[in-house]
Amino acid sequence: MAMQTDMAGSRRTLSLLEGSALFGGLGEPVLLELLPHFEPLTLRGGETLCRRGDVPDALYLVCTGSLGAFGPGHASDDEHLLGQIGPGQTVGELGVLTQRPRNATVRALRDCTLLRLADTARLLELMAAHPEALARALRDLLARVQWREEPQELNPPRTFALLGAHPGLDLPAVARQLEQALRGHGSVLLLDARLGRGRDPAWHDARERQHRFVVYVADGDAAWRATCMRQADQFLLLARAADQPVPWPDAMCRNGADVLHRERHLLLLGEPGAPAPRAATEWLTSFEGRLAWHHLRGAADWARVGRLLARRATGLVLSGGGARGFSHLGVVRALRELGIPIDAVGGTSIGGIVAAGVACEWDDRQLLERMRQALLTGHPLRDLTLPLIALTRGTRATRLLRASFGTRRIEDLAIPFFCTSANLTAGRVDVHTRGVLWKWLRAGAAIPGILPPLLDSGVVHVDGAVLNNLPTDVMHDRGVHDVVAVDISGEDTLPASFEDTALPTLPRLTWQWMHGRQWPSLFAILMRAATVHDNASGRLRRSLATHLLSPPHVASGMLNWKDHVRAIDVAYDYTMRHFERIGDAAARRD
DSSP: OHHHHHHHHHHHHHHHHHHSTTTTTSOHHHHHHHGGGEEEEEEOTTOEEEOTTOOOOOEEEEEESOEEEEEEOSSOSSEEEEEEEOTTOEESHHHHHHTOOOSSEEEESSOEEEEEEOOHHHHHHHHHHOHHHHHHHHHHHHHHTSSSSSOTTOBOOOEEEEEESSTTOOHHHHHHHHHHHHHTTSOEEEEOHHHHTTOOHHHHHHHHHHOSEEEEEOOSOHHHHHHHHHTOSEEEEEEETTSOOOOOSSGGGSBGGGGTTOOEEEEEEOOSSSOOTTHHHHHHTTOBSOOEEEEEOSHHHHHHHHHHHTTOOEEEEEOOOGGGGHHHHHHHHHHHHHTOOOOEEEEETHHHHHHHHHHTTOOHHHHHHHHHIIIIITOTTOOBOOTTSOSBOSHHHHHHHHHHHTTOBGGGOSSOEEEEEEETTTTEEEEEOSSBHHHHHHHHTOOTTTSOOEEETTEEEEEGGGTOSSOHHHHHHTTOOEEEEEOOOTTOOOOOSSOOSSOOOHHHHHHHHHTTOOOOOHHHHHHHHHTOOOHHHHHHHHHTOSEEEOOOOSSSSTTOOTTHHHHHHHHHHHHHHHHHHHHHHHHHHO
């Protein structure tokens, strides 16, 4: 019997090796020769396998369970979960092949079994003897480091614990809706107490191998709920938006660090229409750390949640660019007509304002009317003042934003949203995902020298475009990797047509101006100064876009609002042609 068990284990290990990118091309005879060099290793949930900066002394094959890779993101140096590593995947091969230090800290998200290969010299010999396998492994590794030196084949989450925040919730019915939302992205198994209670880890592992997603439905006693959480890559807490908020019932989930930064999601069941004001705010005050929340009012919201959980969501990122911001409206109109979902949206400066309208679910007509009132007919820059701090008082801009967005809070928006501002006090980009919407839009659009900064809790906030005009990195770090980015900043150069070192006297300056010798305007200088960016970081952010759209400019200058209707139409046509070309190319490949 023991011999049969060993043979079955060897066969499972061989199957894992054959399915991995690193070992799959070696062939069964070579893998059988390599098999004795692997050592079994067990990690309990929370234990560390290797740390960022460690010398690579081995590589690992995951047999059961789930590992997490942790490290700094694109938009922040704070450690967070970069992704999951599941059965059949390898850890550490990049360091072994390149002999460079580990570039991520890897911990067990739950109990895991692994195989450790310490004799890496033997592996390299086999690779050299089988160049086709080496070529396959190198292709896989190159794909992983396209946008960062982190393994890019990290698994999206596969197992979810569906937990109730309070009694009386119909968890089975919600689980069926979640199953339907995930089904388009792979096979789904719902595991409730009746089916899963009392099963051993091997049984759970077998079910997880058979299905792309497993939803553990915590519809039983405390022991079954604990099992659901122990098996989960992510936690989904279900609540009715109208109910009295309560802290997360499970102590281990009340702080993100306590669950090894595994993502926590709050699913708020609401009624059709706009989400209830402050409902999410009241719930979110009960939790600590990073948390995603979703307003669920119907089928469209469930479909969006399914795409977000399956890592198949599309995010829209809109840049700053002054009057060119009307181009964003043409892009949004085209995406909607093409049926491309907008599952998350964010932006900087005027891009943040348009993104907020999208997150409010305004249709194309509402979006145009609100933006026209806020940015064109409302004349937000006409309250000129003595330029001690800025050229304008900022009163009109503030009043127009408040009129457009009212008392809405970011937490109440139907579509996940962020905007950015430049924190001059700390010298960093601040990402705003909570709070009063108009306030943070005003902060993120405070062009230095033109609009006064927003002062809040001892911090000076100005236009986010000063530090990051295309925050694709923020969207990427929020788990949305399919990014449509719209860059309207252009290649403004602010040329000078003559040489001079100081302004002449006012009469002389007036005479020169009347005869065509014009200095750049103060508005133009300040606008250009606010949008000059580091080329290297700008290239990185542009490279993170799946679709990078740069609609043609219909007018010169970022303060020319006259041709806003034409700007919308040109951007719409440009976007439609972009995706038509992609569709034609895909058809030719097929």
